[in-house]
Amino acid sequence: MSDSLKLQYVISDEDFTRAGEASGDVKAKLKMMGVNPEVIRKVSIAMYEGEINMVIHANGGVIDVIITTKDITMILKDKGPGIKDVDLAMQAGYSTASENVRALGFGAGMGLPNMKKYSDEMNIETEIGVGTTVTMKVYF
Amino acid sequence: MSEFYTSVHLDKDLCKGCINCIKRCPTEAIRVRNGKAVIKKEYCIDCGECIRICKNHAKLATTDSMDNIHKYKYVVALPAPSLYAQANNLDDVNIVLSALKEMGFDDVFEVSAAAEVVSLLSRRYIEENKDKWPIISTACPSVVRLIRVRFPNLVEHMMPIRPPMEIAAEMARKRAIEKTGLPSKDIGIFFLSPCPAKVTSVKSPIGYEKSNVDQVVAIKDIYPKLISAMTHVVEQNKVEELSQSGKIGIGWGRIGGEAAGLLTDSYLAADGIENVIKVLEDLEDRKFSKTLSFIELNACTGGCVGGVLQVENPFLAIVKLKGLRKYLPVAKIHEAPPDIHPEWTQDVEYLPVFKLGENMVESLNMMNQVDELCKKFPGLDCGSCGAPTCRALARDIVRGAANEKDCIHILREYIHKISDEFSHL
Incomplete structure (x- = not known):
């Protein structure tokens, strides 16, 4: 008997077509649990944004997901360049994405703002040259 | 009429129990049980993919004469x-x-x-x-x-x-x-x-x-x-x-x-x-x-x-x-007849048919069991057990609709084990 479900996803930066697989899997699992559809929508949007961010900005990383009967916690950990100015990065529309990435339709500067908007709690720990850990929580 | 009527059905005599339809079904609605395909009505969306793939013409659509x-x-x-x-x-x-x-x-x-x-x-x-x-x-x-x-x-x-x-x-x-x-x-x-x-x-x-x-x-x-x-x-x-x-x-x-x-x-x-x-x-x-x-x-x-x-x-x-x-006018009807009722009259509600447990606690436990089972299975998704994937079999087992030994790889290990035990008697 376990009161939580622990999942781990390794996010590769090598294949852009695979971005979204982790959030897709979590979405499928939440549906199977019978979680409220509106909550599932929040989780999958927030996590997908985070996943894409890791691919675009941080050469991938690892996402740990802990699902309990009350909430879901997503810990997105990367060894990327770190975020220089978190307050600036949180501003809607601000982006450091390359032209290449923008050409794919990403890099609109809505990643972090959307992650904040669709999660109930969000915490960012970042260190330049070391990496970033974003923890998001959504209550059921 | 039940909530889950389906037109697609099986001719048991023609079904050979192969795995073509279970692999093709987009909602994983089909299992082979006792050598015959069985359709889970609540999962089936009547897309007809199984009719298309069945070489034995055992999948049919109910239609009128x-x-x-x-x-x-x-x-x-x-x-x-x-x-x-x-x-x-x-x-x-x-x-x-x-x-x-x-x-x-x-x-x-x-x-x-x-x-x-x-x-x-x-x-x-x-x-x-x-x-x-x-x-x-x-x-x-x-x-x-x-x-x-x-x-x-x-x-x-x-x-x-x-x-x-x-x-x-x-x-x-x-x-x-x-x-x-x-x-x-x-x-x-x-x-x-x-x-x-x-x-x-x-x-x-x-x-x-x-x-x-x-x-x-x-x-x-x-x-x-x-x-x-x-x-x-x-x-x-x-x-x-x-x-x-x-x-x-x-x-x-x-x-x-x-x-x-x-x-x-x-x-x-x-x-x-x-x-x-x-x-x-x-x-x-x-x-x-x-x-x-x-x-x-x-x-x-x-x-x-x-x-x-x-x-x-x-x-x-x-x-x-x-x-x-090519030579037809763009449209021949330019006004909706006033006396018809085109709108839906009933709300459509989401039916969570794929849900695992009755409640969150149960679902969470079942999901953990599914993960544990998946570690045991070879992950070949061979279909020999009658389920389309190893994960689908794991879910069936957790739901009580299948057995671990339905997996031929697990069964083989089990037979090896007991035959070893026999030889040591």
């Missing part, structure tokens, strides 16, 4: 627009329509004519409901069923307008009553169907209480008779002027046709059930721009011309439809 025309005093045929694409060298829809009368129908009412009404109403609905963009087409019953069981957040995006088949049936019935003075029960409305999903939507509609269609006959079943009747009406000079639809209506027979009738560029059209699922997944994750107004989705490749009850290759059928539409 043409002989049922004798049960009514006055019978009307409703040909789906894709029917016109089944015949070779057809340059006039009236030949098909006259041939249907030759076959015993008292009247014909083109579904393509009603499709023009639906196009009109859809244009209005889309314009008036920008907050619900993109609006998802509900003309394909398999797509509606898929959304109902798998995409809770997209239910509100569905176009709440009855499909052309239903509008045609309502209009045809009214016309028949006016013409004959007969009571409704004496009039038989026969839809000539490209697919099993339409049968299901007649027997067990979603969005409205009751269908106006009385019988659903498979296009492939009437095809041989229709061809000879067509030859006959041409030879006997009996072709009547019966057609009431233009380019827009007939275009509905193929993918993109419904969208074309909306006269906008802001649409997406996808066909083939796997592609449909991909679009719905991405739509649910909000990957689409808010300026996209409409999404047309057809479970069959090519659209309705690709239905499993059709005869012609869907791609050739599309070519034929194009040729047929």
